Amino acid sequence: MKIAVLPGDGIGTEIVAEAVKVLSVLDLSFELEEAKVGGAAYEAHGHPLPESTLKLAQQADAVLFGAVGDWKYDNLERALRPEQAILGLRKHLELFANFRPAICYEQLTHASSLKPELVAGLDILIIRELTGDIYFGQPRGRRSAPDGVFAGQPEAFDTMRYSRPEIERIAHVAFQAARKRGKKVTSVDKANVLETFQFWKDVVTEVHAEYPDVELEHMYVDNAAMQLVKAPKRFDVLFTGNMFGDILSDEAAMLTGSIGMLPSASLNARGQGLYEPSHGSAPDIAGKGVANPLATILSAAMMLRYSLNQSEAALRIETAVKSVLAQGLRTADIYSDGTTRVGTKEMGDAVVARLKAQS
């Protein structure tokens, strides 16, 4: 099992170190190889995704990724900015399926921005298509408006598009994931306004015929945004396109208390995946030793489950995280009165100690 370890920038190096520590006490044999990515790679090699880093990622079974970015790179030309590394990895590894579980741990219900009774026991899985939609559709650009009331005026435009095979492959992923959970898929669209999403709805309905054991409902994105804060537990698998998924998954993140708790996985058709916390490089707290490493540690658990076929080891990590929270240990982002505040390293050490105690 070969894992490419790409810590990146800011808190990326601190949180990935804790996840690696956790992996190393599992009695599994991994080959871990580290490389620079993002701003760190730009400083060392003049590019956020150097050829050597990309090659390592392509040859690995899985990539454990920290985060990239820093405000000091904001004035670089777009192609050299750290964030381009993550887009490049998604593109070159064909990572079209993004999984973001939003789980509200019992001990953190009070950290959520919603009333505890609305989020207690919350366990939803957001599946977002990651390589299509308006984020990648061509043509795009700026021009002089060719028609309309403001014809001749400068305008900008993007193209929203999805092809049948693109929708089919992500729909299969969603239905298969639902089979292993609550057997319900909510497909989110804007079919009442957008041609692309009427097509999405039609294709998803066709694919559903192969999964009679899974319930399918369709929901408009505006209603889905409302339901996520009104009654989030009504969802099992919430499945949508790239842009709606981007927005809804951040909304769901806040239901769970802290973005520091949220893992994610991006998979291709071969089961190869990139695993990373849902947050960024948090330059405001980088180097202070206070970042929450649990999202990255839980991403490592997802990596074991989805790319390395080690579900038992994944469960061991998830159980260890729950028991550390039950012990009352909290990093600053999830701290509340009556709990014990710890730093990044202490949180990682506590998970390691629980894992050792399990065996």
Ligand code: NAD
């Ligand atoms: P961010 O997620 O880095 O931080 C948002 C807020 O959450 C900050 O207050 C931060 O301190 C806090 N936070 C984030 N992770 C935390 C953790 N593990 N523990 C405790 N607190 C945590 O988002 P931002 O500030 O908008 O962006 C910072 C940089 O990260 C930018 O350069 C951005 O482009 C980049 N970014 C990278 C990725 C990625 O690598 N996939 C994703 C999002 C943002």
